[in-house]
Amino acid sequence: MATPAGAPRTVVGLEIHVQLLTASKMFCGCAVSFGAPPNTLVCPVCLGLPGALPVLNRRAVDLGLRTALALGCRIHPRSQFHRKNYFYPDLPKNYQISQYEYAGHPPLATGGALEIVTEGARRLVRIRRVHLEEDTGRLVHAEGASGSLVDFNRSGVPLMEIVTEPDLRSPAEAREFLTALRRLLQFAEVSSGRMEEGTLRCDANVSLVGDDGVPGIRTEVKNMNSIRAVERALAYEVARQAEARRRGEAVVQETRHWDERRGVTFGSRSKEEAQDYRYFPEPDLVPLEVDEAWLERVRASLPELPAARRDRLMAAFGLGGADADRLTASPAMARFFEETVAAFPDARVVANWLVGEVAAYLNEHGTEIDAITLTPRRLADLLRLIEDGTLSGRLAKEILVAMIKDDLDAVAVVEARGLRQISDEAALGRIVEEVLAAHPGPVADVRAGKDRALGFLVGQVMKATGGRANPEAVNRLLRERVGS
16 A cells, blocks of 8 residues: 555564474474473473473474575575573573574575565565574463463474565555465475464564654564454554654554454563573584585475466466466465366366355355365366256355365265256246246236346246256246247
């Protein structure tokens, strides 16, 4: 959205924490699993007990390198882990092992960019750095309890932090960037990207720049658990800062939290600077060295990324750009499309159903293609029933929903509900005659050239057959009988 003349310009930078798809934690052999009973996936290392020593997870480094390559970053051949010191109940060591561009030690990777589409134009959002670190535990605030509980299962889970330059100019652009990054991470098989499970978390830094070009005070916004929440929280914070400027009030550099229920941000603490964390090199880990042979192995392991998949689908199946974008919204959707086309070769029909009826169902129920019972084979079977005249398109839409809800094949739903399309012209002819006899007024209107009346008569035949009549046959028989 363009900034109105005289209005302050919005400046947003994002810090995205990505839980990596590893079987074990960053510095120990404890399993990574969502939903396990509290404090069951722990050991002396991730509990920070005295004398426990960390050992770096090579798979986590591979996934960090894969991401850096996908973003076009400069990968540093030598990087260093540091201790980031602060006290919080979910941090058992009272420090976090992390990487940071500090005291001449670079993080894993810097630079790079990711393309987004904004106002119909494509542009690049620069990446400041990509680095590795360990996650903290999780505080559980029980309703009505006098205190909080700590679950250390998440403590030590491998994280990758991706920090952008302050290149985003609106909450909508932040949403577009997060959507594009999530898609890239999923296609690269780096992370599940499930924000509801905490595998993708985002903090945002936002400030306003006035006509004088002087940057305003920056605030950090946390506690946003969906892409929609990021956009809403930033929109509120931009409006709050703009109103403060209008009133001549000071904007304080602080960390603010998003309250989803009330739709507001609220201040929680003053914002720390790098020196407040007293970074120093982690003495229990040697520097990380990545040679060219290691990089080549990671480069060779990179799966097909979204842009390449989009271009291939357009070239191979003659898809338009909009459909190709929707079909590559996730790797699961792209796989579903190609597997369905393998069973039902009309790619245009498959694409129409996936971006139309199937996508509508997913949006309505807030779910994804790999979380429902529909399979490529089942969708292909449904499309064949339309192709051979067994089903009308309207009935097929109803059957699709029943297939998903009841975990059934298309044929099973058709037979159980008696929904086979009526194409027998003798049977349809009898129903058409009954409808014409019952509605002489619309019949006269059709003969007078009023096509809307023909639509009424078609509707009456469809009603009489429970929507099972073949629409093309009904139209033809009505026109023959009426003589229009």
